[in-house]
Amino acid sequence: MRKNKALTLYVVLVFSFLLIPLAIITVTAFGGESVIRFPISSFSLKWFVNVFKTHSFRKSFAASIIIAVTATLIAMLLGIPAAYALSKTKSRTSGFIKSLFLSPTIVPGIVIGFVLYQFLVITFKVPVYFGLLTGHFLVTLPYIIRVVGSSLEQFDFSVEEAAWSLGCRKPEAFFKVVLPNISSGISAAFMLSFINSFNNIPVSMFLTGPGVSAFPATLMNYIEYNYDPTVSAVSVLLMLCTMVLMIIVDRTLGIASMAG
Amino acid sequence: MKKSNMYILVVPGLLILFVCMALPLLKVLLPTLVSGDYPLSSYVEFFKDEYYLKILIRTVKIALITTVVCMIMGIPASYFISRCEKKWRGLLLAVSIFPLMTNSVIRSFAWINILGSNGIINSIMKAAGMIDRPLKLLYTEFAIIVGSVYLFLPLMIVTVSGVMENIDNDMMEAAQSLGANRLISFMKVIFPLSLPGIIVGGILVFTGTLTAYTTPQLLGGNKNLVMSTLIYQRAMAVGDWSSAAVVALIMIILTVLVIRIFNGIAARLDQRGE
Numbered sequence: 001m002r003k004n005k006a007l008t009l010y011v012v013l014v015f016s017f018l019l020i021p022l023a024i025i026t027v028t029a030f031g032g033e034s035v036i037r038f039p040i041s042s043f044s045l046k047w048f049v050n051v052f053k054t055h056s057f058r059k060s061f062a063a064s065i066i067i068a069v070t071a072t073l074i075a076m077l078l079g080i081p082a083a084y085a086l087s088k089t090k091s092r093t094s095g096f097i098k099s100l101f102l103s104p105t106i107v108p109g110i111v112i113g114f115v116l117y118q119f120l121v122i123t124f125k126v127p128v129y130f131g132l133l134t135g136h137f138l139v140t141l142p143y144i145i146r147v148v149g150s151s152l153e154q155f156d157f158s159v160e161e162a163a164w165s166l167g168c169r170k171p172e173a174f175f176k177v178v179l180p181n182i183s184s185g186i187s188a189a190f191m192l193s194f195i196n197s198f199n200n201i202p203v204s205m206f207l208t209g210p211g212v213s214a215f216p217a218t219l220m221n222y223i224e225y226n227y228d229p230t231v232s233a234v235s236v237l238l239m240l241c242t243m244v245l246m247i248i249v250d251r252t253l254g255i256a257s258m259a260g
Numbered sequence: 261m262k263k264s265n266m267y268i269l270v271v272p273g274l275l276i277l278f279v280c281m282a283l284p285l286l287k288v289l290l291p292t293l294v295s296g297d298y299p300l301s302s303y304v305e306f307f308k309d310e311y312y313l314k315i316l317i318r319t320v321k322i323a324l325i326t327t328v329v330c331m332i333m334g335i336p337a338s339y340f341i342s343r344c345e346k347k348w349r350g351l352l353l354a355v356s357i358f359p360l361m362t363n364s365v366i367r368s369f370a371w372i373n374i375l376g377s378n379g380i381i382n383s384i385m386k387a388a389g390m391i392d393r394p395l396k397l398l399y400t401e402f403a404i405i406v407g408s409v410y411l412f413l414p415l416m417i418v419t420v421s422g423v424m425e426n427i428d429n430d431m432m433e434a435a436q437s438l439g440a441n442r443l444i445s446f447m448k449v450i451f452p453l454s455l456p457g458i459i460v461g462g463i464l465v466f467t468g469t470l471t472a473y474t475t476p477q478l479l480g481g482n483k484n485l486v487m488s489t490l491i492y493q494r495a496m497a498v499g500d501w502s503s504a505a506v507v508a509l510i511m512i513i514l515t516v517l518v519i520r521i522f523n524g525i526a527a528r529l530d531q532r533g534e
Contacts, residue, residue, distance in 0.1 A: 007336060014333050017413075089263075100274060118287075119283070141273070216365050223369055255354050
């Protein structure tokens, strides 16, 4: 492309808009004062220490990881077979069924949290924890269906038929031939749904109870009552995790797979 | 695949989806249709109530402005990314995806630091002698819009640049060799071809802003409620679960409506192109 100065300048501005706020947070995390100031006047790592000392952060972080992994695994268990079946039958019904599987994306997260809280927790006395898990399962399922589905679209099913004709039974062929061929799609689906479950807030807002709270919801409550650089420090730590995840994905699957 | 086999693989998922989503939705939201003195009376009340109506209009307004701003900022950026050399393209794409993977609490928190009364903008303006008292930037509709654009711009860029990448570079060169300048050839060639991606991006940003909770909660404050924060406020602070359910159903209908409208626009533009 020939260089277009106006366009380049515009794009530089757009990306500055995206990055400068995150850079500012990063700087404030190292400030010595007890309120957030930018630029900082003294250097300190105490806010990072404070993050690890805060019990509610530690506890809800672990809870959110467990919930994101469990929800994703359940969604994969139910979603991968469904995506497989849907990719092999192209009909009106299968199109309709696919849209049913994607329907949780149409329902706002806060509404999902709200109805699950009323239906499961209040009406049926289900523990809040399972309500939270259910909500996050609903968040992750569409990612599995979509990403695994599009990876199956590119799979040449004649390979599977070859396995059948060589005497491989159908379930065996699925595990030995189909699954290995879509493994990168499955990894991408896992990553995307894990990250989106971990980061999700609206679903978790209602589904908190004594001792049960998702990490972002805990963080949000903290912000509403405190204004110290602890949250900046948490942000820096989380951004570091995101970077590590992205580098791993880039090395293995290619960064474009995260665009899903 | 035999039909029976397909059902075996699909039914467990559908069943769980029914129990975990459809059933709770029906059980909680359907009664609102018949509650009150006459059918739909709760909805008539909602639309008669000036306070609620203002919140509904504010929600749609914020979503609309956010979508337009995301398009204005995102489309040129996407075009730039799609025409970059490969190594730059990967880097810029990574820079766009990074915010998407970062928690929305953090991304809203960033703007508290920038827009707050002791925030960066106010400090700079005070230091420059432009203002005596801090401007009220935080806890306004403006703050929600800035925060929402910040939240959803990466989504627009990633979606649109993905589509633009598949448009052959020769198209642009052909248009230019036939005498169109760069802007005209972009408008007549690249823009129409990437319209499906722009529409998808628009749907994602519009419905995303319409239903976002974190940003309006952290940047809007209690005076600038939107539909999603209204549900939470009604249910948790006031304990009025039935009007929370009314708001919830209106939000779902609004989301479906927006998707329909965008797809309708896409279909119409598609016809014009042929």
